[in-house]
Structure formats: C-alpha cells, structure tokens
Amino acid sequence: MPYYVKLGKVPPKRHITFYKDDGVSLYREELFSTKGFSSIYSNKYHIHLPTEVEKIDEIKVFNDEMWDNAPIMYYHFMTDKKQTAGNFLSARQLFMKNANCRISTAHVTEDCDFFYKNSHMSELVFVHHGNGKLLSEYGVLEFKQWDYLIIPKGTIYQMKFDSYDKVKLFIVESTTPFDIPRHFRNEYGQLTEEAPYYERDFRPPSHLDPKDEAGEFRIVMNLAGRHFEYKVPHHPFDVVGWDGFLYPYAFNIADYAPKVGKLHLPPPVHLTFTTGNFVVCSFCPRLFDFHPEAVPAPYFHSNVDSDEVLYYVDGDFMSRSGIVEGSVTLHPMGIPHGPQPGRTEASIGKKETYEYAVMVDTFTPLYVTTNVKETLVAGYENSWITK
Numbered sequence: 001m002p003y004y005v006k007l008g009k010v011p012p013k014r015h016i017t018f019y020k021d022d023g024v025s026l027y028r029e030e031l032f033s034t035k036g037f038s039s040i041y042s043n044k045y046h047i048h049l050p051t052e053v054e055k056i057d058e059i060k061v062f063n064d065e066m067w068d069n070a071p072i073m074y075y076h077f078m079t080d081k082k083q084t085a086g087n088f089l090s091a092r093q094l095f096m097k098n099a100n101c102r103i104s105t106a107h108v109t110e111d112c113d114f115f116y117k118n119s120h121m122s123e124l125v126f127v128h129h130g131n132g133k134l135l136s137e138y139g140v141l142e143f144k145q146w147d148y149l150i151i152p153k154g155t156i157y158q159m160k161f162d163s164y165d166k167v168k169l170f171i172v173e174s175t176t177p178f179d180i181p182r183h184f185r186n187e188y189g190q191l192t193e194e195a196p197y198y199e200r201d202f203r204p205p206s207h208l209d210p211k212d213e214a215g216e217f218r219i220v221m222n223l224a225g226r227h228f229e230y231k232v233p234h235h236p237f238d239v240v241g242w243d244g245f246l247y248p249y250a251f252n253i254a255d256y257a258p259k260v261g262k263l264h265l266p267p268p269v270h271l272t273f274t275t276g277n278f279v280v281c282s283f284c285p286r287l288f289d290f291h292p293e294a295v296p297a298p299y300f301h302s303n304v305d306s307d308e309v310l311y312y313v314d315g316d317f318m319s320r321s322g323i324v325e326g327s328v329t330l331h332p333m334g335i336p337h338g339p340q341p342g343r344t345e346a347s348i349g350k351k352e353t354y355e356y357a358v359m360v361d362t363f364t365p366l367y368v369t370t371n372v373k374e375t376l377v378a379g380y381e382n383s384w385i386t387k
C-alpha cells in the first residue's frame with residue numbers, strides 16, 4: 001500500500017463497461033476494499049466471475065495445541081528444532097498467539113498444488129532463507145532472502161520456491177492491516193525524508209500472467225479462523241488488470257535505514273510496520289551511540305504494555321548469550337528485561353553492531369503453544385543471576 005499501482009489493462013474509468021476482445025462479453029470488475037469502503041482498495045478485472053464455486057468442505061489445517069497453564073516468565077526457544085515437512089501452508093508451526101496475532105515459522109520442503117486465501121488475517125511473511133515467486137491475482141512478485149512479504153487479508157496466493165533446500169519462513173498474522181506508520185508519511189501519503197525507507201524500497205508485483213483455464217482448482221480459505229476448501233471451475237489468477245493501493249508487496253530488511261543517536265535510542269527507532277494491535281521493528285547493522293561515555297547495550301526496561309518477541313535472523317546479538325539463528329525470546333509485559341550479566345560492560349567502547357532481528361511487540365498478552373515447550377532453552381529465566 002505505499003503508493004498507487006496499475007498493472008495490466010483496465011478501462012478508462014471505474015464501474016463502466018469493459019469488453020473482452022469479442023466485443024460482447026464483459027470482464028468482471030471486483031472492488032477489493034478495506035475498512036468497509038473507507039480505506040485503501042483496488043479494482044480487479046477478472047475473465048470469469050470471482051464468485052463461482054462448485055463445492056465447499058471444511059478441512060483441518062492447523063493443530064494449535066496450547067501449553068496449558070504455561071508459566072509467565074522469560075522464554076528463549078529455538079524454532080529450528082521444530083520442523084515438519086510440507087508446503088508453505090502445511091509446514092507452519094504456531095508458537096504464540098492471541099486474539100489478533102499469530103506467530104509461526106515454517107521450514108518449507110515441497111511445492112503445493114492449491115491456492116491459499118487468508119480472509120481472517122493479513123500476513124507478514126519474513127523470508128529468512130529462500131528465493132522464489134509469490135503468485136497472486138495481483139501478478140508475479142519475485143522474492144529473495146530477508147524480504148518481508150506483506151500479503152493483505154483476502155489475497156489468493158501461492159509461494160513457489162526456486163529450491164526447497166533450507167527454506168525458512170517467519171510468519172506473523174494480524175487481524176488488522178500491516179501499515180506504514182503514519183508519522184513516516186506526509187499529508188499526501190508520500191514517505192518523508194525522515195522515514196527509514198523510501199518508495200523505491202517497496203516492490204509490488206512486477207507483471208501479470210492471467211490464466212484463462214477451466215478445470216478444478218482448490219482454494220484453501222481461512223474464514224473467521226476456520227478452514228474450508230473451495231473447489232472452483234477456473235484458475236483463480238484470471239485477472240487481466242488491476243489498480244489501486246491494496247496489493248501484496250516486498251520490502252527487504254537490509255534496505256531499512258537505521259537511526260543512531262548520541263545516546264541510546266529506544267526501540268521505536270526501529271519501527272517498520274504498525275497494526276491495530278502490535279508493531280513490527282527491524283534491528284539492522286548500525287553504528288552505536290557516539291557520546292564518549294555512552295553505554296551501547298540497552299538499559300534494563302519494563303514496558304508494561306507490551307509483550308516483546310524477538311526473532312533472531314543473523315549476526316551477533318550483543319545483549320544476550322546463547323542466541324542462535326532462529327532463536328526467539330519472549331519477554332512478557334510486566335516484568336523487566338535487559339542485557340545479561342557482563343553484556344553491558346562488554347558493550348562499552350564498541351563502535352558498531354552487526355545484527356539482524358525482527359521484533360514483534362504486542363499490546364495484549366501472547367499465549368504459547370506446546371511448540372514453545374518442546375523447543376525451550378531450559379534455564380533462560382534464571383540467566384540473569386550474578387552469583
């Protein structure tokens with residue numbers, strides 16, 4: 001949604017006749033809107049009726065087994081220890097959730113022959129490892145390692161990888177849209193000079209590849225949190241043109257331009273996306289604070305209104321020991337956290353850091369699944385003891 005995009009062929013005005021080459025039959029316009037009809041939207045033009053469906057069956061896709069009566073404490077768990085072979089949907093392993101957020105990882109090992117439409121939640125898919133194409137009604141979007149893929153609620157899509165060797169995804173779902181923070185935009189919506197990214201950093205689908213194919217096509221739908229298989233009689237990617245502000249797009253975490261200060265700046269300087277119920281921040285390589293007596297390691301802090309999730313991507317995370325790629329720490333609201341013993345002292349005099357991590361701060365508590373229990377690093381909650 002960073003800016004207006006038009007792909008393929010569209011009529012000169014919306015809501016007018018738009019005939020196919022035969023001059024008789026119409027393309028079918030579909031307005032895809034958000035927040036009723038009041039927020040961003042796109043108009044799509046289909047070869048077939050987007051409403052055609054032959055059979056609907058409820059199916060079981062995920063088994064969200066919760067860790068009953070889990071202690072509220074500091075957590076460190078290793079997501080790479082929970083891997084199930086499967087496609088971009090079936091390989092997902094849920095670790096945490098609340099009423100408006102789900103956080104999963106997936107080690108994708110195989111291709112899929114169905115389409116997915118999450119009409120319950122928008123998705124942020126961080127491509128930790130892998131390259132390929134996000135195929136959707138909006139066209140072809142090539143992605144690469146460390147891309148954030150923002151997939152609006154209701155988008156019909158597939159993920160196709162160039163190779164299924166060591167593909168890893170970190171997936172955050174939200175009942176409200178992933179937005180560019182308002183204070184990064186001017187009164188016209190353009191990104192300001194002070195924003196940590198620029199319109200050129202955002203990649204919408206590059207081209208359309210409309211399919212006019214009859215047959216039996218399966219769309220797995222997430223509707224109100226339940227899953228259904230819709231069998232439709234034509235290929236879902238039958239859009240010949242669309243325009244608007246609502247579409248999937250990619251942004252690479254390495255394109256985030258971090259801010260540095262004379263003294264330690266708080267996590268909002270890493271802000272990347274907002275939602276109605278949580279924020280997503282990007283920790284990237286950067287110079288440290290330049291006051292001669294600055295302490296680069298973060299101070300101990302209590303953020304009583306946020307559960308803090310950090311997903312470690314790459315590099316040396318200077319404030320904690322024992323962290324590896326794919327580690328997640330969860331620091332629940334209401335208890336303080338900060339550098340582990342020795343890390344504050346070790347940071348003094350350091351000039352820069354090389355680290356990549358994705359942070360999710362939720363405004364309501366998260367609940368953990370048995371996947372957390374199975375991959376837990378025992379004793380992390382006691383790791384601040386100094387004697």
Ligand SMILES: [Fe+2]
Pocket residue numbers: 301308337
């Ligand atoms: Fe924190």
